[in-house]
Amino acid sequence: MKFKSIPGALVMAAVMLSALAAHAGETLQRVQRSGVMRDILVDSYPPFGFVDASNHYAGFDVDVAKAIAQRLGVKIELAAPSWEVVVGGHWNGRWDLCVCSMTPNTERARVLDFPVAYYASPAVLVVNKAETRIQSAKDLTGKKVGVGLGSSYENYLQKNLVIPNTPPIAFPFGAVQAIPSDETVAFGDLALGPGVRLDAVISDLATAKARINQTAAFKIVAQLYAEPNWIATDKGDPEWNEKIRTTLQSLRADGTLAKISQKWLGEDITKNLP
Incomplete structure (x- = not known):
């Protein structure tokens, strides 16, 4: 019985690896295929996210998300679901990322990935x-x-x-x-x-x-x-996470992040990132 169980275990491992491979890159493929990146924000958190006098979403987080979408060559759709839904994870393709001033903690890290920090403010x-x-x-x-x-x-x-x-x-x-x-x-x-x-x-x-x-x-x-704030994504898509990480780093390197920060906050809150 010991030896007979080995092939079954190998089959199960192969199935699990196949499922993981099928999931990897799913978000990136969806964004590229649709030409739309769906971002979450908090709309009651000025100057990071709020509804302006023209009834449009505005703020630092909004402009950072728009810059990411522009760098990826896609359009952006913004949504502001309840915070409990956001931090609960398991977005199931409803949203692609959350540029929403989220601080990682152990509970959130169980259901969300945090590919990159984009500002730090205590x-x-x-x-x-x-x-x-x-x-x-x-x-x-x-x-x-x-x-x-x-x-x-x-x-x-x-x-x-x-x-x-x-x-x-x-x-x-x-x-x-x-x-x-x-x-x-x-x-x-x-x-x-x-x-x-x-x-x-x-x-x-x-x-x-x-x-x-x-x-x-x-x-x-x-x-x-100290309170680092990170971009959050749904759990389990390393290719998408890497794409967001490198895109955000390019926005920081060319001064785009600093300009957005100066616009909304009068200072560069991205400068203390590692």
């Missing part, structure tokens, strides 16, 4: 300008903190955030009441005053600066941890 602690009790992360114990629904900031407050290939993150606070919501809603609640609805918000530095430029209601009191 997570920061934002409070109302009248706030005096909160000066750093250690002051968050017992406080109500707004975070994006399903975001890495929620994982941070739950003390279970692990970002691959980055130093361990410190959690210098006790129990915190995380209030997940749309980030625009969170900042609107924080603008009402210290402790009215929220005591603080955790956001990306570039996003927080954009909010502060819009209104003087907020201030940044601390940087919390």
Whole structure:
């Protein structure tokens, strides 16, 4: 029986390898064949992704995705499905990539691939300008903190955030009441005053600066941890991942990424990438 099982195992291995080979490059072939790249964005995350006055998607992430499509010689279709659907993976061909300011973590890496980082901007602690009790992360114990629904900031407050290939993150606070919501809603609640609805918000530095430029209601009191943001793809297409990686690197090398960053953020948030 021992020897009879070997051919069966070899057949099973061949079938598995055949299935993997059939899947490899599927996304790239689909994009090239259709002439369309379907990208996911978050449309409530200015200046990275939002709906402008003309009812069009706009922002840093949108322009990066458009630059990738242009470099590939294809058109782009943009979509903004719910974040839970995006990070759940198993897109089944509905979308080709997500240029959506996503930070990898161990849970997301189980169902998504992260072929390349495209900017780095730290997570920061934002409070109302009248706030005096909160000066750093250690002051968050017992406080109500707004975070994006399903975001890495929620994982941070739950003390279970692990970002691959980055130093361990410190959690210098006790129990915190995380209030997940749309980030625009969170900042609107924080603008009402210290402790009215929220005591603080955790956001990306570039996003927080954009909010502060819009209104003087907020201030940044601390940087919390390094936050690399990567392009995400559905699991299991190494050829597509390599194509996205090399295309993004070419956009960085010729200064296109830096120009997009300067346009939307007034600084180059791509310069600190490895």
